[in-house]
Amino acid sequence: MTDPALPTVLVVACALVDIDGRVLIAQRPQGKALAGLWEFPGGKVEPGERPEAALIRELDEELGIQVTEACLAPFVFASHAYDSFHLLMPLYLCRRWSGVVTQREHAALAWVKPSKLADYPMPPADAPLVAWLRDLL
Numbered sequence: 001m002t003d004p005a006l007p008t009v010l011v012v013a014c015a016l017v018d019i020d021g022r023v024l025i026a027q028r029p030q031g032k033a034l035a036g037l038w039e040f041p042g043g044k045v046e047p048g049e050r051p052e053a054a055l056i057r058e059l060d061e062e063l064g065i066q067v068t069e070a071c072l073a074p075f076v077f078a079s080h081a082y083d084s085f086h087l088l089m090p091l092y093l094c095r096r097w098s099g100v101v102t103q104r105e106h107a108a109l110a111w112v113k114p115s116k117l118a119d120y121p122m123p124p125a126d127a128p129l130v131a132w133l134r135d136l137l
Helices: 051-063 114-119 129-136
Strands: 008-016 023-027 042-044 073-081 086-094 108-112
Touching (some): 008 023, 008 051, 073 129, 114 129
Parallel strands (some): 008 086
Antiparallel strands (some): 008 042, 023 108, 073 086
């Protein structure tokens, strides 16, 4: 059982899906927790910020793309207890954006078929989302 005193951290993530049905994943850079692991782009929701607004902001900051709220479809969520906090992470699907996906903050980016996502090591909170993407995309 986890410690009920652990703070809950709300993080939003996005499975960007291209015209070929591939999903974008990003490799965490050196110097960050869980460096080298692959994740879905996104980030923390700031106090007073709506999850969709946070995701739109994060996708612009991390990848240089513009997404509208209408193009974000709630998909599934992850709930995972780390040692010092509990992570709650809604994952949105997005098939439409403007701009060119650019590597700004990550060590690498990869467009991956859903059936191959399990080949990439992911943080414990992201890994369970792979089965949903594989089975439903």
